Each structure stands twice: as C-alpha cells, then as structure tokens.
Amino acid sequence: MKKINIAVLGCGRIGQMHARNVALHEMTSLACVYDINEEFANKVASELGVFAVTDDSEIFSNANIDAILIASPTDTHIEFIEKSVAANKPVLCEKPVDLNINKVNECAERLKNNSVPIQLGFNRRFDPGHLAAKNSLLNGEIGDLHQCIITSRDPGIPSWEYLKVAGGQFRDMTIHDFDLARFMLGEEPTRLFAISNALIEPKIKTELNDSDTLMVIMETASGKQCNIINSRSATYGYDQRVELFGSKGMVISDNRKAHEVKKYSTEFVEKKEPYLNFFIERYQEAYMNEITAFVEAIVNKTSPTVDFEDGRKALVLAETAIKSIASGKMETIN
C-alpha cells in the first residue's frame, strides 16, 4: 500500500510528537512540517529528515501532500480545517475544534456539504485499555450499561501563561472526557450538572474565573449515568481510569505503569513503578492508533470514526457544564 504523505502544522508539544509518529507509522510518511516559529519547524524537520515550509500555502497547493495533521494552537484549527477541505486534503485536527461554539457552528454550516474526511484528535477513544472496556460492553460481558465513571487527573498544574489562554478547564481538559463519555455511553447525554472550584491554586478562580478541580454528572434519555472527575494536579501522577458498571458486571480500564515489578525492602512492600507520567507516554499507542484510523478512513473512503460533529458535540457539553456552574442547577443539553 502506498503510504499516506502527511504534513504536520504546528511543532509544539503535541506537534513534535505527531510528526515523529507520522514518520514512524508504517502506513504514513511525513511530508513536511510547518510552524510560524521557523526555528521550531526547522528543528523538527532536521531531526526527522524532512523539509520545513515557511508559508502554509505551500502545503495546501502541494499535490504530493495527501493529508494534513493540525497540531497548531486551538484558534487556528478552523482556518486550517477549511483550507484543508478547500484543497481536498483529508485532515486530522487536534481537539478542541475551537473554544467558541458559535464559530464551530458557523464552520459546521459552511462545511455541511463537505465530503473530505475530518477526524478530531480525541485520542483516548483509541487507547487499548479504554477500547477493550468498550468492546467488553459491546460483547455483552457486563450486560446493560448503568454507570460510566471517568477519572482524569493531570500530574501537575500547567503554566499560568497556558491557563490564561486555554479557554477554561471544561473546554480545554474535560472536553476529552465529554467525548469519551459519549463514546462509552453509546447515546447522547440529555441533562448535566457540574460543580467546580480552584482548590489547588485559588488565583485560578479569583483572577481567571476558572477551576482546577471539577465533577460532572450526566444522564442519557434511557437513564444511563455518567460521572466525570477532573483535577489539574494529582500528586501521585497522571490518573486516567474508566469504569463501566452494568447489569452483569463491571470493567475497569486502569492506570498504566512502565512495568508491573513489585519491590520489597525493610522500608516498604509491594512498591511499584509510578504511573506513566503524562499524555505523550500514557496515550502513546492511542496516538498511533488514531493515525491508523485516519489512514483507514482515507483509504477505505469511509467517514472517520470520530469526526467534526463529535468535536462540536463535546464542546456543547462543555458549554452546558459552564451554564450549570453559573445557574447552580441541572441543565438540559441542547
């Protein structure tokens, strides 16, 4: 099979990782990289043996580039999605689509007749453990799903610079869990209640009107329940678990360590490795698997399994949670 030649836009934290993954993946080749910071782009390009472009139009007009991976800041996503579609190049875009739901709705309207594949970077759907939990549910092993509990705690609070522009915890962080909840529940939540606070860094509340610690409960039309638990800082590491509880049993996709060796001494027993530190290590296979899914959608001419509309719906849940915080009430999801 001919490899899909992909250009990566944005060479920051996640863009560098995606560029390496695209270069390593057996179904893809890295065409080139682009970053408005030429130094960043040149560094990644020379490491991976590709060229860096200095103007994004060189990418969209290049007939040798089959597809685009957008890993630039969130406020550039809509522009680059629309440029990719106009150039007839399938696109894998990092989450979220945008921080502004009106802009996302307007973009959805402009793209309503689009047939170019747009995949959203909700990588957690592709984590082997989370997928095994979902497959166990689909195989009937836990009977009818009653409750889904998603715990997602980061190992440490991000920088103040990051928090100022991130768009708030619900849109920046919980967005992953809203998507995972929809994926696991298999139906749309219809009502939602949220609580949030800044228990780690009070300035996040007083100066940014944001939170670092939150919980969401949601219910679907058929009565399935979901609880999302988020913290920006867990002292023991990156805490990523999904629990599905059903009429016949329960399945848990648990935290991961580098290995399962237990150590014993005069000071301790059963001491284990720490959890894989953060998203790039913890979800390494998931990021590779999302590229596989992207290529399969392109080659088989099928819709991506997680698409623009999933990105839009996750943002609608984030907006509803923000509304629930303001009203102090359970809110209906429109």
Ligand SMILES: NC(=O)c1ccc[n+]([C@@H]2O[C@H](COP(=O)([O-])OP(=O)(O)OC[C@H]3O[C@@H](n4cnc5c(N)ncnc54)[C@H](O)[C@@H]3O)[C@@H](O)[C@H]2O)c1
């Ligand atoms: N799926 C995930 O697990 C995950 C994890 C982290 C970040 N993200 C998302 O990825 C995106 C990037 O996040 P990050 O943490 O890598 O950010 P970052 O700030 O580390 O990197 C962004 C890069 O984009 C470059 N850039 C800025 N404007 C640009 C433009 N107009 N064109 C091209 N490049 C431009 C910057 O110079 C920088 O190198 C965000 O939307 C974020 O929400 C997703």
